[in-house]
Amino acid sequence: MERLKDKVAVVTGASKGIGAAIAEKFAEEGASVVVNYARSAKEAEQVVNRIKEKGGKAVAVKADLSKVSEIKPLFEKVQQEFGRVDIVVNNAGVYEFLPLNSITEEHFNRQYDLNVKGLIFTTQEAVNRFDGRGGNIINLSSVVSTAPTPNGSVYASTKAAVDAITRSLAAELGSRNIRVNSVLPGPVETEGTSAMPGVKDFFSGLAAQTPLGRVGQPQDIANTVAFLASDEAGWVTGQTIYTTGGLR
């Protein structure tokens, strides 16, 4: 099934984890994919190579999306490579957990600069390029936007902001046939989460509270994102879709 045939998709933070799985799934569904990364050039090229080996189209493009000045050049490259953009997945995100007392301005800015500021300005640049054809924005939020954990006040609040942005922009852009949705993953095994101290115990505790009895894999999230990106979700906008194995 090629639900995204002839579409051009930008997946931010696609060198690893959930973003890499989304990029690969989109390519399987027929899209031409821009694999954005900030630092991991080798991993981004590996994602592109896996896509090309299966006959798909992809290119890796470096841009640190926490810097507004790097967003326009990313989309100029997309235009140059594929001539248009139809779908943007705002997946690039950072997560760090600290108790209130230890929160620093740097901890705050690092997460807000990418998870909120980068997402807004990436969306602005994309929407300006949809050019009357409609389009599709999918934002990676988190279950913590509505079920925050201790030590996660900054991170959880960035994701609550993402959901508010999703609802606001869905209302604002619907008349231009632009759909905007959030996907809220539960705990997912990725390069990022495996680097977190104590993650094994934390995740097994969460799996025990999860109706489906396990943590997620990147492909679990990619499947939901691919549905939202496709015409099958043509009447779905402004939604926050939990993909958590039932964890709330």
Ligand SMILES: NC(=O)c1ccc[n+]([C@@H]2O[C@H](COP(=O)([O-])OP(=O)(O)OC[C@H]3O[C@@H](n4cnc5c(N)ncnc54)[C@H](OP(=O)(O)O)[C@@H]3O)[C@@H](O)[C@H]2O)c1
């Ligand atoms: N994994 C989970 O359990 C989980 C749960 C809920 C929500 N989420 C959300 O899902 C998204 C992906 O999470 P993940 O676990 O897959 O992350 P990950 O394994 O840490 O990968 C993060 C990706 O984002 C990129 N990135 C980081 N900083 C960037 C920047 N400034 N500009 C552009 N790209 C940047 C990284 O590329 P470089 O290496 O090149 O920097 C990498 O490709 C995030 O928004 C996260 O908040 C994850």
